[in-house]
Amino acid sequence: MAGRIPQQFIDDLMNRVDIVEVIDSRVPLKKAGREYTACCPFHNEKTPSFTVSPNKQFFHCFGCGAHGTAIGFLMDYEHLDFVEAVEELARSVGVEVPREAGRADDGQHRQNALLYELHMEAARYFQRMLREHPRAGAAVEYLKTRGLSGEVARDFGLGYAPPGWDNLLGALGRDPARRQALAAGGLAIQKDNGELYDRFRDRIMFPIHDRRGRIIGFGGRVLGDDTPKYLNSPETPIFHKGHELYGLFEARRQVRELDRLLVVEGYMDVVALAQFGVRNAVATLGTATTGEHLEQLYRVVPEVVFCFDGDRAGLAAAWRALENALPVLREGREARFLFLPEGEDPDSFIRKAGAEVFRERTANAIPFSDFFFEHLSESVDMQSIDGRARLVEKAKPLLERLQPGVFRRMMVQQLERLAALPGGELAALTGGAGGAARSARPIPPSRAGQDGISPVRHLVALLLQHPQLAQRLESPALLRQVRRPGVDLLVELIDFLRVNPHVTTGGILEHWRGSEAGRHLARLATSRLGLDEDRIESEFDAYAELLLQEAQREQAAARLRYLESRRPGEWSEAERQEHTELIQGFKRPPGSRGEG
Secondary structure, X not given: OOOEOOXXXXXXXXXXXXXXXXXXXXXXXXXXXXXEXXXXXXXXXXXXXXXXXXXOOXXXXXXXXXXXXXXXXXXXXXXXXXXXXXXXXXXXXXXXXXXXXXXXXXXXHHHHHHHHHHHHHHHHHHHHHHHHOHHHHHHHHHHHHOOOOHHHHHHOOOEEEOOOOOHHHHHHOOOHHHHHHHHHOOOEEEXXXXXXXXXXXXXXXXXXXXXXXXXXXXXXXXXXXXXXXXXXXXXXXXXXXXXXXXOHHHHXXXXXXOOEEEEEOOHHHHHHHHHOOOOOXXXXXXXXXXXXXXXXXXXXXXXXEXXXXXXXXXXXXXXXXXXXXXXXXXXXXXXXXXXXXXXXXXXXXXXXXXXXXXXXXXXXXXXXXXXXXXXXXXXXXXXXXXXXXHHHHHHHHHHOOOOOOHHHHHHHHHHHHHOOOOOOOOHHHHOOHHHHHHHOOOOOOOOOOOOOXXXXXXXXXXXXXXXXXXXXXXOHHHHHHOOOOOHHHHHHHHHHHHHOOOXXXXXXXXXXXXXXXXXXXXXXXXXXXXXXXXXXXXXXXXXXXXXHHHHHHHHHHHHHHHHHOOOHHHOOHHHHHHXXXXXXXXXXXXXXXXXX
């Protein structure tokens, strides 16, 4: 494996490829005005909400939120990693991918490749032990008592880690490098004296796949009374619990057209439901459902159902899931909650009630909005003004975490109805109709920034979607004087655009891929500006002028501090005059102009 791909090559590649051609060869597109549309390949839909912009070299689905560049599309659609996607695009335009020699991440790539290989070998070893090991009878009997067939065990790749301290090490650790890799991948544990021993012993093994189908970790279920009952692989270079979901790869492989995914608590629940034909269940790996998990799920389906026990612990877990879902929910994404009878889990319930009853309960699970307001209303007196005011106080900070849009506005309207408030009383919370109407009109320089929109954030969004605007700034370096969050990124973006005047939105995002700034830019790239084409420049000029005025005031303040750090007797006549003018300037309101 050669070294890292130079960033300049990636920038140039993004200027060579056409995202329309890349996507159209895999998902047929139809021309719709300036853009192209299709039914989204990342979730099931009948009305096309997937758009591709040739000008921005960017795709976005208004249904599931999937978005990105040509590289990102190949990564998601063909389950490629970043390097593979770049190589595929380079082949399509007939160029070789150059490499930088001697990069430190070269060794990490080789290490990761070895970890994937060892995890695949370990899975085969555990599966063979389930068939052949003299002590495997107890594991087979346990699986039979849970009602699992050989077919389901095969579909999920179940295996057995035999008792003993070095079975896997002996089978796979043929040399020191592989033994150390087994430890790095969490399959072995290193003692203080440097000796290694198997992490998983006398357990039924559940391999965990990533979205490409590679095995990245394991879960082990104990057969005896040892603890913990379930043991997961630790965090490793290829396995991150907050990003992965057990059963998602299997669900996508088994069910051709998924429209709903069920989130349960453990491996055995996923496998047991599959035994009864419910093949759309996934499980988190010992963590609460994270925003990363939900983004993955909503790229596959429009509806997610969380399944919990109906006891106090289950309700608490459901509320945590609801809070984590708030930032990723919007119109087109639905969350529901299924509470099972106390003492039941999905495995036990489906055995008693049967698959049809379980499916019916899943289809009739409690909508997000109902659970949200019912839970908050339980602790207040809804018959009193004080209680309803308390409901509003509790709900407001949660609703503010929803993305602006139709869903958020409808949630706010429901809160107004429950609290017996006049319609529109909580308009500041909607982040929708009012905000869209304001941004649809050009903002005069004197009023820019007074509508609650961060000028820095707004300028970054405008530059992302209209990179040519960067050429309108005469003194971009002056913006470095502004003391606002995000200014450093704004100036860096402007500098990049002025050096690369023909770059597209997709090219910008690829330049910052993998960084925290890149994740922020990707979110802004999908924001709706609500501006007519003929008003974009005036909007940009207004906000840029606001920041430039702030920068000038910061410069003036710095100069004033310098003068006042000296004794007045040391000032020259010109400095005395300058001091007077600076003081008068600060007495004027920001944005106003002096006479003359």
